[in-house]
Amino acid sequence: MTETTSAFGSSRVKRGLADMMKGGVIMDVVTAEQARIAEDAGAVAVMALERVPADIRSQGGVARMSDPDLIDSIIAEVSIPVMAKARIGHFVEAQILQALNVDYIDESEVLSPADYVNHIDKWNFTVPFVCGATNLGEALRRINEGAAMIRSKGEAGTGDVSEAMKHIRTIKGEVARLSALSKDELYVAAKELQAPYELVAEIAATGKLPVVLFVAGGVATPADAALMMQMGADGVFVGSGIFKSGNPQARANAIVKAVTFYDDPSVIASVSRGLGEAMVGINVSDLPAPHRLSERGW
Amino acid sequence: MVLRNLGAEVELIRRPEELARISGLVIPGGESSVMDKLARAFGLAEPLAGAVRSGLPVYGTCAGLIMLADTVIDGIQGQQTIGGFDIAVRRNAFGSQTLSFETDLDVPVLGEPLVHAVFIRAPVVESVGPRTRALATLPDGRCVAVEQGNLLGTSFHPEITGEHRFHAYFLQKVAAAGYRR
Numbered sequence: 001m002t003e004t005t006s007a008f009g010s011s012r013v014k015r016g017l018a019d020m021m022k023g024g025v026i027m028d029v030v031t032a033e034q035a036r037i038a039e040d041a042g043a044v045a046v047m048a049l050e051r052v053p054a055d056i057r058s059q060g061g062v063a064r065m066s067d068p069d070l071i072d073s074i075i076a077e078v079s080i081p082v083m084a085k086a087r088i089g090h091f092v093e094a095q096i097l098q099a100l101n102v103d104y105i106d107e108s109e110v111l112s113p114a115d116y117v118n119h120i121d122k123w124n125f126t127v128p129f130v131c132g133a134t135n136l137g138e139a140l141r142r143i144n145e146g147a148a149m150i151r152s153k154g155e156a157g158t159g160d161v162s163e164a165m166k167h168i169r170t171i172k173g174e175v176a177r178l179s180a181l182s183k184d185e186l187y188v189a190a191k192e193l194q195a196p197y198e199l200v201a202e203i204a205a206t207g208k209l210p211v212v213l214f215v216a217g218g219v220a221t222p223a224d225a226a227l228m229m230q231m232g233a234d235g236v237f238v239g240s241g242i243f244k245s246g247n248p249q250a251r252a253n254a255i256v257k258a259v260t261f262y263d264d265p266s267v268i269a270s271v272s273r274g275l276g277e278a279m280v281g282i283n284v285s286d287l288p289a290p291h292r293l294s295e296r297g298w
Numbered sequence: 299m300v301l302r303n304l305g306a307e308v309e310l311i312r313r314p315e316e317l318a319r320i321s322g323l324v325i326p327g328g329e330s331s332v333m334d335k336l337a338r339a340f341g342l343a344e345p346l347a348g349a350v351r352s353g354l355p356v357y358g359t360c361a362g363l364i365m366l367a368d369t370v371i372d373g374i375q376g377q378q379t380i381g382g383f384d385i386a387v388r389r390n391a392f393g394s395q396t397l398s399f400e401t402d403l404d405v406p407v408l409g410e411p412l413v414h415a416v417f418i419r420a421p422v423v424e425s426v427g428p429r430t431r432a433l434a435t436l437p438d439g440r441c442v443a444v445e446q447g448n449l450l451g452t453s454f455h456p457e458i459t460g461e462h463r464f465h466a467y468f469l470q471k472v473a474a475a476g477y478r479r
Contacts, residue, residue, distance in 0.1 A: 042335045
């Protein structure tokens with residue numbers, strides 16, 4: 001008998017699941033029925049939540065982790081990975097989600113933060129975490145806390161993709177800048193990024209983030225999704241954009257295809273036809289500052 | 299990446315006409331249900347199944363293994379596969395992500411040392427037909443690596459740990475097959 005060593009919840013296992021989602025679309029769903037539509041459309045995972053960001057935005061109030069019954073019903077409905085959101089810093093919500101056997105936790109600014117100083121210590125968990133970031137320093141702080149996947153924090157629930165664009169351009173630009181620095185400049189770069197030196201040095205050497213980078217926030221059309229992929233995203237989260245649109249099934253199908261063939265305008269054009277109404281958008285520039293979710297997280 | 303390091307030229311295949319350019323194919327990890335859906339939507343599934351029947355060497359890891367199985371258990375409704383392997387594969391056989399794991403695995407055909415294998419919401423080969431040969435099993439006896447002619451399949455991801463012997467083994471099959479291109 002050969003002696004074997006098994007490990008659960010290692011970084012490789014956590015980051016590996018995100019790797020398997022590359023090139024895919026993760027969709028927000030609020031019912032088991034929507035989860036079924038998402039799986040049938042070819043989503044690589046679903047995000048189970050009680051209200052999509054557009055409704056959280058319009059209804060206001062404190063937004064919290066979803067009801068365990070809702071999460072259970074969605075896990076029971078689909079066979080693809082199920083993600084769920086915990087409030088920033090709310091490690092007990094995260095413990096609950098892990099106990100519910102979700103496949104990924106999103107420590108999300110879309111919910112009301114529970115801690116305005118600290119994020120969850122994600123190393124304490126077997127389940128992997130995805131976290132939002134607006135820039136490289138924020139991404140590296142989250143990775144240092146144990147995040148196994150990063151997404152941009154485009155303004156959720158608006159249908160306006162401009163913030164997501166800003167974040168991915170910023171992150172990509174900062175990664176490129178690090179690769180161009182000489183070794184002795186990395187110490188100051190780490191200080192300026194407010195990120196651990198070891199991660200900064202790793203990125204300077206490899207020229208890329210050590211985890212998968214998705215884009216989230218404001219993606220509403222196949223063209224938006226393909227735009228993010230051409231910008232170098234590894235995949236796309238679509239929140240309110242699908243189930244707040246006129247024909248969710250057709251739009252979900254179309255966005256999946258547009259992400260797969262993001263570099264082929266003729267495919268994107270053909271899948272963009274006949275989708276019905278897109279979600280009603282809000283321009284981020286019209287949002288008063290306190291209502292901008294991307295400013296949550298530190 | 300592993301294949302490039304082993305000296306192979308690598309191309310991404312998404313369209314049926316691109317199949318004419320290759321002498322071997324790797325179907326990687328991902329969601330098998332999504333791969334199936336897109337492969338059928340873009341007309342890749344049929345030509346690929348034909349290529350497998352005519353001897354194209356294919357290595358499937360995780361979801362790729364599911365795509366190569368003649369039978370899939372616990373697939374989504376209507377899920378189909380390319381087929382080729384005389385096996386039944388149970389999709390997502392270990393449970394949720396918290397039960398994903400890495401472990402050392404004895405693979406006799408690759409010799410020493412043990413293969414460090416990463417299983418991510420992985421499938422297992424539940425029954426192995428007479429034409430297929432099991433290459434590795436977990437301590438509990440469940441089969442996680444198989445070969446059959448020019449086909450190779452693993453439930454796990456050797457590439458994540460920098461393990462290259464499965465890919466090298468596959469490239470030997472590709473070289474030996476001399477599939478037209």
